[in-house]
Amino acid sequence: MALACAEVRGQEQEQPPAPATLDLHIHLFGTGDAGSGCRLSNRITSGWQFNLLLSRFRGRAGTLDESYVVTLVEDLKASGLARGLILAQDAVYDAAGKPDWKQTHFFAPNDYLFRVVDQHRDLMFPCVSINPNRADAVDELDRCVDKGARALKIHPPTQNVDIADPKHTRFFQRCADHRILVLVHTGHEHSAPVQDIGLASPLKLEPALDQGCTVVACHCGTGWPGDKPDMLPDFLTMLRKYERLWGDSSVLCTIGHAADCLRLIDDELGRERLLHGSDFPFPCAPIAFSGIVKQDELTRIRTLDSELARDLALKDALGIGRTCAERAHQLVAG
Numbered sequence: 001m002a003l004a005c006a007e008v009r010g011q012e013q014e015q016p017p018a019p020a021t022l023d024l025h026i027h028l029f030g031t032g033d034a035g036s037g038c039r040l041s042n043r044i045t046s047g048w049q050f051n052l053l054l055s056r057f058r059g060r061a062g063t064l065d066e067s068y069v070v071t072l073v074e075d076l077k078a079s080g081l082a083r084g085l086i087l088a089q090d091a092v093y094d095a096a097g098k099p100d101w102k103q104t105h106f107f108a109p110n111d112y113l114f115r116v117v118d119q120h121r122d123l124m125f126p127c128v129s130i131n132p133n134r135a136d137a138v139d140e141l142d143r144c145v146d147k148g149a150r151a152l153k154i155h156p157p158t159q160n161v162d163i164a165d166p167k168h169t170r171f172f173q174r175c176a177d178h179r180i181l182v183l184v185h186t187g188h189e190h191s192a193p194v195q196d197i198g199l200a201s202p203l204k205l206e207p208a209l210d211q212g213c214t215v216v217a218c219h220c221g222t223g224w225p226g227d228k229p230d231m232l233p234d235f236l237t238m239l240r241k242y243e244r245l246w247g248d249s250s251v252l253c254t255i256g257h258a259a260d261c262l263r264l265i266d267d268e269l270g271r272e273r274l275l276h277g278s279d280f281p282f283p284c285a286p287i288a289f290s291g292i293v294k295q296d297e298l299t300r301i302r303t304l305d306s307e308l309a310r311d312l313a314l315k316d317a318l319g320i321g322r323t324c325a326e327r328a329h330q331l332v333a334g
Ligand SMILES: [Zn+2]
Pocket: 025, 027, 250, 279
């Protein structure tokens, strides 16, 4: 008996550890009240979404910048995820490639991102943000790669950049040379003022992919019911054309995106190329999947302490949770 137990213990010890998981869409933001350099426009700070989110962080530290990071670190530690990919957010740039602060509603600088991630290296990877319209875009890319960036994020409809413009070819060639993962917002945007929604089309990813970049189409071209145009079919078409194209599941488990989430996961290739992302601090909405996920499971998910854990658990219940999070870790850290 004792021998049998020892054998069982031996077998247990031989089990390989579960593959590491990653959430690849976590925002860094702040107002700059602790010298972070972050900016948020009045249009954002006076909106209901911001004020709802603020109630979760306010007062956790002396400033909003610090309160946000304290909340994020605590949530990440409680999430069960190995790490998060933390996103900076670049500005809008004018025709001369200089920052246009009047048109910029949300800004989180790369240097602040590196400062935060350096303090939490066991939990975070940095994803810088570089608007290809900036005059020094290639230099900034080289600098960020030197500092350890594994990924970069572009948000065309709010940063007012047409990534399919041939003038950006050199920038994407350089991204491919560096083998940096390129995350691009696709689909409809409801959290920040949009300059041109046509810039969010998944078809705009074609030139970057043609340069050899590995690209993540954030949100997979999804939107709310009634949003026009419907960009999800274009994303699914692009998946079939480009093996280096992935989608992320960020924001998909909110009320507005639930219908498109179900359309996406109905597609086999859509599921196979999906990477886990939450869009933290934006919360998921278990109620949006009543009738799809069992009620007792939705109740259990609601009781989880961590926002990131709730998002992962809800996606697990839909079959796009842990596997997508392991895939995301493999792509970013592998
Ligand atoms: Zn996002």
